Amino acid sequence: MMCAQMMRAQMIMAGLMAGGLVYGQNSQGEAVFAQTCATGYCHGAKGTASGAPRLAGRGFDVAYISGVVTRGIPGTSMPAFSVRMPPPALAAVIGYVASLNGISVPNPTGGQPATTAALSAEASRGAQLFKEAARSFGRCSTCHELGGFGIPVAAPIVHAPDSVAALKSLATPAVKTATAGAEAMPALVLSDGKRSTVFYDLTSVPPVDRNAEPGSVKFADGSAWRHLSVIGAYNDSELAAILAYLRETIKP
Amino acid sequence: MRFCLFILLAISPALAQEAGATRADWLHNGGTQFSWRYSALAQINTSNVKSLAPAWMFQTGDYAENLQTTPIVDTGVMYLITARARVFALDAATGREVWNYRYPEPPPDIPGFVGNRGLAVGDGKVFFGTKDNYVVALDQKTGHLLWKVNTDDARQCGCNITGAPLVAGDKVIVGGTGGDGAHRGYITAFSTRTGRLAWRWYVIPGPGEKGNETWKGDSWRFGGGAPWLTGSYDPALKLVYWGTGNAAADFFDGGRVPAGADKNKDINLYTASVVALDASTGKLRWYHQEVPDDLWDFDSAYEVLLMDRAIKGRMRQVLVHMNKSGLTSVLDRTTGELLQVFAVPEVNTWMKGVTEDGRIIGRNEPQMGKATTVCPSAAGAKSWNSMAYSPRTGFLYIPVNELCADVTPNDHPADEGKNYMNGSFPMKLAAGRTTFSHVDAWDPVTGKRAWSMPYKYVLLASMLATAGDLVFTGNPEGEFFALDAKNGKKLWTFQTGAGNRGGSAAYSVNGRQFIATTTGWQATVVGGGLAGLFPDQDWRLGSTLVVFALPEGSR
Numbered sequence: 001m002m003c004a005q006m007m008r009a010q011m012i013m014a015g016l017m018a019g020g021l022v023y024g025q026n027s028q029g030e031a032v033f034a035q036t037c038a039t040g041y042c043h044g045a046k047g048t049a050s051g052a053p054r055l056a057g058r059g060f061d062v063a064y065i066s067g068v069v070t071r072g073i074p075g076t077s078m079p080a081f082s083v084r085m086p087p088p089a090l091a092a093v094i095g096y097v098a099s100l101n102g103i104s105v106p107n108p109t110g111g112q113p114a115t116t117a118a119l120s121a122e123a124s125r126g127a128q129l130f131k132e133a134a135r136s137f138g139r140c141s142t143c144h145e146l147g148g149f150g151i152p153v154a155a156p157i158v159h160a161p162d163s164v165a166a167l168k169s170l171a172t173p174a175v176k177t178a179t180a181g182a183e184a185m186p187a188l189v190l191s192d193g194k195r196s197t198v199f200y201d202l203t204s205v206p207p208v209d210r211n212a213e214p215g216s217v218k219f220a221d222g223s224a225w226r227h228l229s230v231i232g233a234y235n236d237s238e239l240a241a242i243l244a245y246l247r248e249t250i251k252p
Numbered sequence: 253m254r255f256c257l258f259i260l261l262a263i264s265p266a267l268a269q270e271a272g273a274t275r276a277d278w279l280h281n282g283g284t285q286f287s288w289r290y291s292a293l294a295q296i297n298t299s300n301v302k303s304l305a306p307a308w309m310f311q312t313g314d315y316a317e318n319l320q321t322t323p324i325v326d327t328g329v330m331y332l333i334t335a336r337a338r339v340f341a342l343d344a345a346t347g348r349e350v351w352n353y354r355y356p357e358p359p360p361d362i363p364g365f366v367g368n369r370g371l372a373v374g375d376g377k378v379f380f381g382t383k384d385n386y387v388v389a390l391d392q393k394t395g396h397l398l399w400k401v402n403t404d405d406a407r408q409c410g411c412n413i414t415g416a417p418l419v420a421g422d423k424v425i426v427g428g429t430g431g432d433g434a435h436r437g438y439i440t441a442f443s444t445r446t447g448r449l450a451w452r453w454y455v456i457p458g459p460g461e462k463g464n465e466t467w468k469g470d471s472w473r474f475g476g477g478a479p480w481l482t483g484s485y486d487p488a489l490k491l492v493y494w495g496t497g498n499a500a501a502d503f504f505d506g507g508r509v510p511a512g513a514d515k516n517k518d519i520n521l522y523t524a525s526v527v528a529l530d531a532s533t534g535k536l537r538w539y540h541q542e543v544p545d546d547l548w549d550f551d552s553a554y555e556v557l558l559m560d561r562a563i564k565g566r567m568r569q570v571l572v573h574m575n576k577s578g579l580t581s582v583l584d585r586t587t588g589e590l591l592q593v594f595a596v597p598e599v600n601t602w603m604k605g606v607t608e609d610g611r612i613i614g615r616n617e618p619q620m621g622k623a624t625t626v627c628p629s630a631a632g633a634k635s636w637n638s639m640a641y642s643p644r645t646g647f648l649y650i651p652v653n654e655l656c657a658d659v660t661p662n663d664h665p666a667d668e669g670k671n672y673m674n675g676s677f678p679m680k681l682a683a684g685r686t687t688f689s690h691v692d693a694w695d696p697v698t699g700k701r702a703w704s705m706p707y708k709y710v711l712l713a714s715m716l717a718t719a720g721d722l723v724f725t726g727n728p729e730g731e732f733f734a735l736d737a738k739n740g741k742k743l744w745t746f747q748t749g750a751g752n753r754g755g756s757a758a759y760s761v762n763g764r765q766f767i768a769t770t771t772g773w774q775a776t777v778v779g780g781g782l783a784g785l786f787p788d789q790d791w792r793l794g795s796t797l798v799v800f801a802l803p804e805g806s807r
Contacts, residue, residue: 035664039671040432041777045660050678051781072360076316077776083361131408133436133668134473136452141405148361151402201399201446208447210399 029096032089047100056100065097119248126245129238137205138233153207160246164239170227179218186225278325278757281370281416285485286558289640290717291758295765297720301734301744307801308347314338318772319795321370322755333371333380345761351395358384362406365776370416375444379424381413399447409435410669420485420492420531423450431478431497432673434666439479451534455496455522463521471508474666476500477523484556492529493556499523502549503618503661503675516611519545524552526573538588542575547617548602549630550577555638561697572696578633582696594699597633599654599682602626618659629657629679631778640715645737647693649723651711654682703740710782713752726752728791732769750794753779768799
């Protein structure tokens with residue numbers, strides 16, 4: 001964005017505000033925009049552009065803004081926000097960008113902030129622990145996806161173990177022993193057919209998704225691998241919090 | 253002609269390190285693991301470059317973003333990666349496709365920019381990183397997927413792998429982006445054979461580790477430092493060298509600097525630093541922090557050039573490394589001792605100067621609640637496009653931009669994986685100039701500029717130097733050109749049809765030398781943003797490789 005253009009946009013904004021036009025009613029949209037769209041090299045404060053195009057004073061209509069915000073622009077860095085933010089936030093930010101283009105969208109969210117089902121304090125702590133970055137590859141989310149975070153190496157968790165002891169002694173019948181040449185390793189098999197052999201090598205974390213020539217790897221039931229070997233980054237109190245998170249999150 | 257060149261080579265100073273120059277092949281992102289982007293080939297040289305003409309072209313068909321990769325060439329086969337991680341193996345003499353591999357499109361909820369800056373070849377495999385943070389290994393002969401392993405959930409870390417991996421011995425090593433977000437950067441090494449984790453080194457030390465005390469409270473968790481580009485490797489010293497990213501929050505340090513800290517040295521370690529890691533363990537051997545308490549988004553994530561140079565009468569094993577500010581350090585690469593430091597931009601307002609021992613004086617720190625004009629801008633005195641080095645001239649060849657930004661900080665709290673720049677920074681042209689970039693030749697030993705060739709817009713393509721005493725690079729208008737390495741005189745130019753914002757390579761097949769360059773202006777950061785500074789310009793996008801050679805029979 002050229003500096004002069006940007007200044008002009010800013011002057012238009014300032015002029016409109018000084019002229020008393022009502023743009024400031026959508027504080028949620030403004031907040032979402034500031035946190036998500038104005039950031040970094042993207043659209044800049046109040047849509048005045050930084051690396052990505054200016055959004056203020058462009059003559060956009062609400063349908064266009066809604067389409068781009070919701071579905072993104074394929075092939076560019078503009079993502080589809082429909083999968084990245086809850087509908088109230090989406091509506092609020094569309095309303096805010098509309099306001100930057102001189103369109104008033106009254107009360108786009110009904111004034112209610114986006115809410116999610118409240119977790120207990122213990123489960124909230126568990127949710128943090130489940131994916132805590134400081135635990136590096138020792139965190140649950142290295143192999144499990146839950147609540148929109150994590151790598152789905154293991155099948156979805158459908159049942160929370162009853163106790164920390166049960167979590168530690170979890171049976172893992174899906175883990176087999178793969179033998180490739182002289183090398184044996186614990187494996188989660190994804191495909192073992194005529195066309196492809198695909199499995200996760202669980203020798204160390206993170207698991208490695210391996211492809212091999214069909215028939216070149218033999219799989220046998222049973223393995224020396226234990227769930228206990230990969231949860232050592234957590235103490236019992238932390239595991240209990242994680243179980244609380246699982247119990248409150250997984251629908252029976 | 254060839255005879256003459258032999259004489260030239262014989263009388264030129266002995267090549268200090270054969271290891272830094274490429275020959276028939278171009279095996280690594282930086283040419284060799286020493287990252288000179290220099291070819292010992294001299295078939296194309298200052299006397300015949302005027303005859304250089306296109307030999308073949310390859311259109312990738314992936315127009316999601318531009319082609320940023322540097323071509324890798326191994327025994328007559330060229331490997332390329334596109335913005336969306338489509339990998340091609342081509343006959344390097346003709347451009348005929350040998351195989352291609354399409355990495356599956358990551359789910360739409362994966363954040364980050366579209367783009368990929370290169371791949372690596374080694375151990376019979378082709379390696380690359382992805383937007384959703386997989387390191388992927390393909391069979392070099394067939395393009396079949398062999399293994400892939402995830403480094404982080406992009407939805408949580410707000411990070412991606414965009415840089416070319418580095419193959420060092422039996423390991424493939426990658427960094428990642430995310431340092432402008434609430435994220436803690438790291439470098440990760442995997443076994444080339446199995447994909448199993450070898451080591452991970454966190455740029456920011458955790459509690460109990462030395463250096464953690466340079467962070468306020470819990471700020472180490474989200475302090476940035478993402479080492480998002482590609483390092484270098486010295487196989488004799490068994491050390492991996494890597495540049496680290498800026499501290500986060502970028503423009504506001506209230507959350508991350510301990511009270512009463514001396515800003516002259518060792519703040520927010522090991523951000524904005526160049527580090528030496530033991531290649532087998534990932535343990536830190538030494539570090540040199542270039543910008544303590546960075547407040548200008550001045551990453552040090554750029555390339556690291558390894559060379560041997562005589563300094564004060566003594567041959568030293570050195571490395572050359574540039575910070576995004578253009579501050580360039582020459583260090584003893586065995587110890588980290590600073591030997592020379594100089595600033596390459598002509599317009600510096602972020603500081604008044606730098607002392608011989610690397611201390612930044614007169615820091616012009618952005619102030620809360622007002623705009624501070626900072627030059628160079630956060631787009632960098634140089635962007636991620638790499639410089640080159642010729643052992644024949646002893647010069648570094650650096651594309652330098654003269655841009656500024658009006659930085660207004662804020663103190664928004666950290667939110668994991670989300671933007672954490674804490675400031676707005678609209679960019680602008682440096683005042684009172686008519687040209688806004690230049691290709692420079694710098695002597696790293698003296699810290700002096702030997703010549704400079706100005707250009708009216710910006711330069712965002714990597715440099716290539718050759719033993720033909722040529723320096724190649726391209727500009728946003730689409731011109732790919734050759735300069736005389738000794739004096740900067742423009743000797744040849746070719747209009748490639750689209751802006752240049754990628755890498756170039758030199759190689760030969762059956763005795764014929766080729767020069768390959770990528771074309772296509774970058775639509776997004778930072779090519780798109782900087783294009784906005786020149787509204788009368790229309791720098792064309794694209795994703796095409798153009799390969800040049802001397803006409804058959806003319807050699």
